[in-house]
Amino acid sequence: MVTEIDAPGSDDRLVVSGAAKSYGRPGAQRPALADVDFSMNRGQFVSIIGPSGCGKSTLLRLMAGLEHPDTGSVSIFGSTPAEASAAKMIGFMPQVPALLPWLSVLENVRIPLKVNRRADARRRELPGHRPPGTADPVALLTELGLADSVRALPHQLSGGMQQRVAIARAFATQADVLLMDEPFSALDEFTREATQDQLLKLWQKLVTTVVFVTHSVSEAVVLSDTVVVMSPRPGRIAAVVPIDVPRPRRHGLVEAKVLHDYQDLIRSKLQSAGVSSS
Numbered sequence: 076m077v078t079e080i081d082a083p084g085s086d087d088r089l090v091v092s093g094a095a096k097s098y099g100r101p102g103a104q105r106p107a108l109a110d111v112d113f114s115m116n117r118g119q120f121v122s123i124i125g126p127s128g129c130g131k132s133t134l135l136r137l138m139a140g141l142e143h144p145d146t147g148s149v150s151i152f153g154s155t156p157a158e159a160s161a162a163k164m165i166g167f168m169p170q171v172p173a174l175l176p177w178l179s180v181l182e183n184v185r186i187p188l189k190v191n192r193r194a195d196a197r198r199r200e201l202p203g204h205r206p207p208g209t210a211d212p213v214a215l216l217t218e219l220g221l222a223d224s225v226r227a228l229p230h231q232l233s234g235g236m237q238q239r240v241a242i243a244r245a246f247a248t249q250a251d252v253l254l255m256d257e258p259f260s261a262l263d264e265f266t267r268e269a270t271q272d273q274l275l276k277l278w279q280k281l282v283t284t285v286v287f288v289t290h291s292v293s294e295a296v297v298l299s300d301t302v303v304v305m306s307p308r309p310g311r312i313a314a315v316v317p318i319d320v321p322r323p324r325r326h327g328l329v330e331a332k333v334l335h336d337y338q339d340l341i342r343s344k345l346q347s348a349g350v351s352s353s
């Protein structure tokens with residue numbers, strides 16, 4: 076059964092069907108993911124939440140085409156992850172910013188625009204892509220509050236600023252889908268909230284599809300249209316929770332109460348999935 080997160084539409088969905096993945100030598104294999112089915116629509120912001128080791132990064136790597144499922148399949152708007160990735164339809168943002176230390180902030184954001192220039196031609200040939208384009212790196216950095224730092228080197232920036240450079244870089248190619256693996260887990264709470272808000276602004280402005288891995292319940296609730304709850308050993312989808320709260324969130328007391336209720340709901344889903352604390 077495919078867990079429909081929203082109404083279907085042929086090439087406009089990201090679909091994972093019956094995906095399983097094990098690691099280890101033959102005979103001593105340990106399953107990391109089992110029977111993962113889910114589907115989301117273009118333009119959605121979906122978070123995947125679950126305890127450490129439940130297979131969140133593995134699932135994201137399957138979507139990015141960095142690894143292949145043992146069984147099952149992944150479709151990125153009608154293309155395989157390998158095709159989508161070669162055509163720069165996919166942006167991947169790891170947990171650490173991974174900036175090149177000898178390049179300026181601006182040059183770091185420009186990297187994906189310089190490599191693999193043939194990708195635009197590939198993208199035009201695929202179904203379900205959006206027109207290849209780029210977002211202006213200086214405009215992106217300005218949007219993220221880094222206008223004064225475009226010439227700086229990464230080591231001259233705080234961790235939060237470096238993470239924002241990585242966000243700008245991820246948006247620069249106007250990828251169809253951004254896969255983000257716990258990108259804010261190293262940030263302090265205030266920096267984290269500001270960076271979350273900036274991410275949401277760009278997501279809305281540039282109409283991107285985001286799959287966001289986190290182990291923070293409050294982060295998942297404030298950011299997402301839908302939260303996918305995973306259970307551990309092996310990783311499965313335990314629940315899919317739509318967050319029906321208008322944006323921008325984090326406003327008044329009423330919103331705070333509603334968001335809090337959603338957090339409680341997701342904690343209870345995690346608990347019934349066998350997660351002791353989160």
Ligand SMILES: Nc1ncnc2c1ncn2[C@@H]1O[C@H](COP(=O)(O)OP(=O)(O)O)[C@@H](O)[C@H]1O
Pocket residue numbers: 098099106107125126127128129130131132133134
């Ligand atoms: N390359 C790998 N080789 C062997 N085991 C792996 C590898 N990647 C992940 N695993 C195992 O798969 C499980 C899921 O890992 P991961 O996807 O990183 O979980 P999460 O991101 O939720 O913390 C863990 O038990 C982990 O040890």
Ligand SMILES: [Mg+2]
Pocket residue numbers: 131132133256
């Ligand atoms: Mg991980």
